[in-house]
Every structure is written in structure tokens, then in C-alpha cells.
Amino acid sequence: MSPETRSVMHSEREEAVMQTVQGLPVHAHWLPRVAVAAVFIFHGFQKFPYIDAYAAATWDIVPLAYLVAYMEVAAGLLLLLGGMRGQYADIATRLGGLLIIPVMIGAIAKAHWPRFSFVPTEAFPIGGMEFQLTLIAVGLFFFLRGSPRP
Amino acid sequence: MRIRWTMVAQTASRPGFATRTLHFLRESTPAYADWPLRIMIAAVFLFHGISKLDDGVAGFADAMGLSIGLAWLVTLGEIAAGALVLVGGLVIPGAKTMSRFAGALVAIIMVGAIVKVHWPRWAFDPTDDFPMGGMEFQVVLAAIGLWFFATGGRLVKEVPR
Numbered sequence: 001m002s003p004e005t006r007s008v009m010h011s012e013r014e015e016a017v018m019q020t021v022q023g024l025p026v027h028a029h030w031l032p033r034v035a036v037a038a039v040f041i042f043h044g045f046q047k048f049p050y051i052d053a054y055a056a057a058t059w060d061i062v063p064l065a066y067l068v069a070y071m072e073v074a075a076g077l078l079l080l081l082g083g084m085r086g087q088y089a090d091i092a093t094r095l096g097g098l099l100i101i102p103v104m105i106g107a108i109a110k111a112h113w114p115r116f117s118f119v120p121t122e123a124f125p126i127g128g129m130e131f132q133l134t135l136i137a138v139g140l141f142f143f144l145r146g147s148p149r150p
Numbered sequence: 151m152r153i154r155w156t157m158v159a160q161t162a163s164r165p166g167f168a169t170r171t172l173h174f175l176r177e178s179t180p181a182y183a184d185w186p187l188r189i190m191i192a193a194v195f196l197f198h199g200i201s202k203l204d205d206g207v208a209g210f211a212d213a214m215g216l217s218i219g220l221a222w223l224v225t226l227g228e229i230a231a232g233a234l235v236l237v238g239g240l241v242i243p244g245a246k247t248m249s250r251f252a253g254a255l256v257a258i259i260m261v262g263a264i265v266k267v268h269w270p271r272w273a274f275d276p277t278d279d280f281p282m283g284g285m286e287f288q289v290v291l292a293a294i295g296l297w298f299f300a301t302g303g304r305l306v307k308e309v310p311r
Contacts, residue, residue: 028300029308032187035293039286042272083308090176116197118287120276130194131274131287137190138294144183146175148307 029147033083036138037076040100044072058110068103075099075139082147090146097142104132104139184303187294188239191256192232194291199228214266224259231255231295238303246302253298260292 047054047069055065075096082093108129115121115128161167202210202225211221231252238249264285271277271284 025301025306026308028297028306031293031297031300032290035290039290042286046273087172091172094175117201118274119282126275127283130197131290134190134194134287134290134294137186138290140186141183144186145179145305148179148305149176 030083032138032141033079036100036135037079039135040072040076040079044069044074044076047072058106068106071099071103075103079142082142089149093142093145093147097139097144100139101136101143104136108132179305181305183305185239187298188235188303191252191291191294191298192236195228195232195235195256199225199232202228224262227255227259231259235298235303238298246304249298249303253295253300253303256295257292257299260288260295264288264292 047065051065051069052062054069055062058065058068078092078096078099082089082096111126112124112129112132115124116130118127118130120127202221207221207225208218210216210225211218214221216224234248234252235256238245238247238252267282268280268285268288271280272286274283274286276283
């Protein structure tokens with residue numbers, strides 16, 4: 001193999017690697033999607049075995065507790081589905097982002113207000129509201145953004 | 151303002167209304183959609199960076215078992231990430247690079263926090279073994295940071311449908 005051929009092959013491989021690297025931003029939307037979906041699917045399913053205890057700890061309304069659990073699971077699944085192909089991907093992303101917001105406002109109102117830092121204290125045993133505000137920000141981001149496709 | 155419900159009903163029942171609404175939504179992605187993420191990342195990182203300055207960086211270094219130099223690096227890195235992610239949202243030269251740098255700082259500091267404090271618990275509520283809670287908040291922040299690193303905070307279109 002002549003040095004020229006080898007250098008051409010090398011540059012072709014380099015080019016392929018560069019194309020992949022430049023193509024990565026196209027898939028970057030999966031990072032916040034998967035992280036937030038993991039949070040909501042985890043907390044949604046976690047509520048079902050202890051739904052009565054969860055209701056008693058919050059507003060003491062069992063149907064509301066079920067609604068919150070279902071909304072959390074639905075938000076997570078919709079955000080995951082919204083990253084896939086198809087006609088309804090965009091509306092799924094927006095709906096998933098929108099569902100997050102009332103659930104998190106409820107959580108802040110019930111447990112976290114007015115502390116900001118997530119570090120728990122005696123008065124705020126599950127910490128302040130910064131995590132929940134971050135989740136609202138991601139929800140708002142996906143609600144405004146949808147799934148833009150070229 | 152009086153809502154004319156008959157007109158609303160007429161508009162909604164026109165053929166193709168649902169399709170056109172979906173199409174309208176699909177084509178509307180405002181360029182400012184990244185600002186909720188920027189504002190929250192800045193709030194979280196400026197808050198924790200400046201609190202570390204307030205409470206004393208030496209105390210933070212002791213509590214985490216870090217060297218004093220590394221503790222200062224984390225503190226200044228948090229403040230820099232919070233400031234740069236805001237400046238990176240402006241329409242100025244180098245804004246994308248600033249967003250990428252801020253995102254990289256966020257991801258690195260969060261991986262450090264997870265390894266040092268939160269691993270292997272997931273849920274954020276604290277237990278006796280994990281007084282600072284699990285890693286889910288830090289994972290979400292790291293994911294947002296990596297999104298900023300990969301895209302420069304600009305809205306990149308996804309794969310073609």
C-alpha cells in the first residue's frame with residue numbers, strides 16, 4: 001500500500017469520525033429527555049404501592065394522589081416517545097413538558113416553599129425547591145421546543 | 151371580553167383543524183426556548199457557588215475531604231458556569247463557546263458531586279446513609295450541562311422524520 005493511499009484512507013476515516021462528532025448535537029435532546037423521564041417514571045411508579053400513605057402525607061385526597069402518580073408516569077413516557085419518529089412526536093414532547101409543570105408546582109407548594117437549596121434541614125426534611133424548579137425549567141423547555149425536525 | 155362560543159365551535163369543527171393545529175405547533179419553536187434552562191442552571195450554580203464563598207471554602211473542603219485548591223476550583227467553577235451560561239444566551243460573538251464551556255463545567259462538577267456524595271442512591275429524599283439525598287437532581291443537571299456542551303445552547307433540529 002502506497003503512503004498516498006494510506007493517507008487518503010486515514011483522512012477518510014478522520015472525515016467519518018468528524019461527521020459523527022458534528023452529528024452528535026442532533027441527538028443531544030436525548031440527554032435531558034432521558035434524565036427527566038427517569039425521574040418522573042421512578043417517582044410515579046414509586047407512589048403506587050404506598051398511594052394511601054402518599055395521599056395522607058399531602059392533601060389527603062386519594063384520587064388526587066392517583067392523578068399525580070399517573071401524570072408523572074405519563075409525563076416521563078411522553079417525553080421518551082416525543083424523541084422518536086412519527087407524526088405525533090412533537091405533540092407528545094409538548095404535552096410531556098406541560099404535565100410536569102402543575103405537578104412540580106404542587107410539590108413546591110406542599111413541601112419545599114420557601115427554601116431554595118436542595119440540602120435538607122430540620123424544617124425542610126426533603127430539601128428546598130431548586131430541584132423542582134429545575135424540572136419546571138426542563139418542562140417549559142420541552143413545551144416551548146417540541147420536537148423540531150428539518 | 152366575550153367569547154363567541156359558536157365561532158369557536160365552527161373553527162374547531164372545520165375539516166383539517168386538528169391536522170393544521172398540529173402542523174402549526176410543529177413549525178413553532180421559539181429561539182428563546184433555551185432560556186428556562188439557562189436561568190435555572192445559573193440560579194442553581196451561582197447560589198451554590200456564592201454560598202460556598204459565604205460559608206467559607208475551607209469548611210466545604212473539610213466537609214467533602216477535598217484539598218483546599220480543589221475546593222476553590224469547584225467554587226469558582228460553579229460561579230463561572232452560572233455566569234457563562236447566562237452570557238452565552240446573548241447574541242454576541244463567542245456565545246456558543248461560552249455555553250459549551252459552562253455546560254462542560256456543570257457536567258464535570260456534577261459527576262464529582264455524584265461520585266463523592268450521592269452514589270448509589272437515586273431518589274432525592276435523604277436517608278440516614280445519604281443525608282444529602284440521592285443523585286437524581288445532579289443527574290438532571292449533568293444532562294442539561296451536556297446538552298449545552300453538545301449544542302452550544304442553540305436549538306438543533308432532531309433527526310429527519
